[in-house]
Amino acid sequence: MTEVTAAPATAPVSPAATARVLAEAARAFDAPDLVLAVSRNGVRTVHTGGSAEPGPVPRELMAYELGSASKPYAGLLLARLVAQGRVRYEDRAADLLAPGLPVHPAVRRITLRHLLTHTSGLPGLPADFYPQAVPRWSTDPYGGYPADRVVRSFLRARPRHRPGTRWRYSNFAVSVLGHTLAAATGTPWEVLLHQQVLAPLGLDATRVRPGPDGTDAVGHRRDGTPVPALDTGGFTAAGAVRATPLDLLTFLEAHVGGANSPTDSSLAAALTEVTRPVLRRGWRHAHTHTLTWFHHPSPYGPVLFHAGATLGQQAFLGFRPGTGLAVAATATRRVHRADTFVATAYGLLTETP
Numbered sequence: 001m002t003e004v005t006a007a008p009a010t011a012p013v014s015p016a017a018t019a020r021v022l023a024e025a026a027r028a029f030d031a032p033d034l035v036l037a038v039s040r041n042g043v044r045t046v047h048t049g050g051s052a053e054p055g056p057v058p059r060e061l062m063a064y065e066l067g068s069a070s071k072p073y074a075g076l077l078l079a080r081l082v083a084q085g086r087v088r089y090e091d092r093a094a095d096l097l098a099p100g101l102p103v104h105p106a107v108r109r110i111t112l113r114h115l116l117t118h119t120s121g122l123p124g125l126p127a128d129f130y131p132q133a134v135p136r137w138s139t140d141p142y143g144g145y146p147a148d149r150v151v152r153s154f155l156r157a158r159p160r161h162r163p164g165t166r167w168r169y170s171n172f173a174v175s176v177l178g179h180t181l182a183a184a185t186g187t188p189w190e191v192l193l194h195q196q197v198l199a200p201l202g203l204d205a206t207r208v209r210p211g212p213d214g215t216d217a218v219g220h221r222r223d224g225t226p227v228p229a230l231d232t233g234g235f236t237a238a239g240a241v242r243a244t245p246l247d248l249l250t251f252l253e254a255h256v257g258g259a260n261s262p263t264d265s266s267l268a269a270a271l272t273e274v275t276r277p278v279l280r281r282g283w284r285h286a287h288t289h290t291l292t293w294f295h296h297p298s299p300y301g302p303v304l305f306h307a308g309a310t311l312g313q314q315a316f317l318g319f320r321p322g323t324g325l326a327v328a329a330t331a332t333r334r335v336h337r338a339d340t341f342v343a344t345a346y347g348l349l350t351e352t353p
Contacts, residue, residue, distance in 0.1 A: 013353055015045050021352060022047035028344045031333035032220050033059050035245040038348060039253055041324035046245065050332070055214070062217045063205060063242040064330040065230050067308030069315040070241035071174055072274070073197055073251075075116055075292025078181065079270035080196050086185060089113040093180045098155055106159040114163045115177040116291055117279055121159030121166065122173045128153065129172075138221070138311065143231035150175050150234035167281040167289075171238040178237025189236055200267050201254050206243040208236055216242065219312020220333050227312035227334075239308065245328050252319045252326035255304070275304060275321050298350040300325075305349060307342045309335040316345035325349070 022036045022045060032052035037060065038045050048059040055062075081087045087096075090111050094103050106121055114120040126145075133141035154176045161168075182189045190208050198206050210216050210229045219227045232240040243251070254262060255271055262268050274291050281287045288295040293304035298320070305318030312334050319326040329345035 013040065015040075015043060018045040018352075019047065021348065025344050025348060028340045029331060031331040031341075032224065033062070033217055033330075033332040035059050035064075035328075035330045036345070036348065037245045037249050037328045039249045039256075039324070039326040042253060044246075044249055052332075057214055059217075060245045061205070061215075063207065063211055063215055063244055064217045064315055064332070065219065065308075065310040065313040066241045066243060066315040066317075067230075067239045067310040067313070068171070069306045069308030069317050070237070070239045071308075072292045072306050072317065073193060073241050074174055074178060074237045075274050075290075076270055077193055077197050078112060078116055078177065079273045079291060080266050081181065081185070083266035083269040083273070087112060087181065091184070093176060094155060096180050096184045097151060097176075101155060103155050104158050106162060107155065107157050110159070110163045112177060112180065113291075115173040115180070117289065118167050118169050118173060119164050119279070120170065120173045120176075121161040121163050121168075122154070122157060122170050122176070123160075124168070124170050125172050126150070126153035126157075139228060140231055142233040142235050145233040145235070147179060147234035147236070151179050167279070167287075171235055174238040175235040179234075181237075200262060200264060201251060203243065203247045203250060205247040206241060206251070208240040208242065210242070217313060217330070217332050219310060221312060222334055222336055224333075230310045230313075239310070245330055248315075248317060248328035248330075249326055252317060252328060256319050256321060256324050256326055296350070300350070300353060303349050305346065307345075314339075314341050316342055318346065318349040320349065325352075 018038055026034055026036055026047055026049050031050050033050040036047045046060050082089055093110050093115060094108055110120045129145055132144045178189045182192060185192055221227060277288045277290055277295050279289050293306055296303050301320055301323060303318055303320050308315045314331045314335050316329040327345055327349045331341050
């Protein structure tokens with residue numbers, strides 16, 4: 001099913017043309033539920049489909065698990081708290097979490113910026129995470145590892161590398177960031193995210209917990225077997241966000257500017273800050289990152305994006321700053337090596353005017 005809204009006269013690509021592109025792109029990926037959504041200067045085109053029979057709730061109104069694509073929400077939250085003067089990027093996480101507690105010198109040096117930009121020296125997950133996770137790897141690997149355990153693991157950590165010297169993607173680090181911001185503000189993470197990001201942007205269909213029955217998309221294994229809803233345990237900030245594709249477009253539209261730009265000065269400053277490149281990594285420093293987005297060149301200007309996957313779902317968020325283009329994609333099938341989902345969504349962002 002494709003929904004098309006009227007295009008402004010200045011639009012370089014018509015909604016009808018966008019609808020054809022989305023329908024063609026959808027053929028490249030098979031999933032029980034698939035949504036490809038594009039916004040051009042606030043004009044939205046949404047393609048929905050999939051191998052499963054549609055349910056009573058339209059696919060574009062169901063909430064999908066974002067997995068690691070939750071991290072841009074954590075990044076925007078941190079940037080807004082910094083803009084408000086409540087924390088600083090260079091604040092040391094251990095000092096905020098456990099003032100005065102003896103920790104390893106490398107842990108003492110880890111700042112909020114290090115945690116968000118994956119330069120803390122922490123591993124992807126705590127070392128003691130795997131023994132409890134492996135027996136239930138395909139059903140509930142995170143649920144048995146609560147918040148207090150994440151914090152304890154951080155305070156006892158022995159990072160392999162000095163903070164700020166190497167990039168290593170880390171769910172552990174971003175989860176610690178969430179607990180640190182909660183401690184620094186005296187506000188639970190879920191409440192803090194709602195107050196500072198979700199409510200100001202009008203993201204009424206975005207949450208960090210499963211919603212009422214029938215409103216959440218159901219993930220599937222590669223063989224089509226349904227999987228339980230994701231429980232992120234103590235790793236909430238790194239991967240717990242659930243959102244409808246329409247809310248995802250609203251979130252992205254706030255980043256590209258234009259009519260949807262927020263009037264609140266701290267939120268506007270935060271949205272600008274998270275689009276600014278801050279580090280390079282890899283061979284010849286070819287990979288560029290902002291505080292929270294992957295940053296690539298394209299024929300039409302820089303693109304910012306983040307993908308995520310859970311036990312049975314996938315999500316992709318991306319936009320081109322200053323051009324009004326935003327792309328959101330969701331699917332209810334587990335990722336695998338030959339998967340085309342991310343490449344398909346990325347192509348919508350980089351290969352179209």
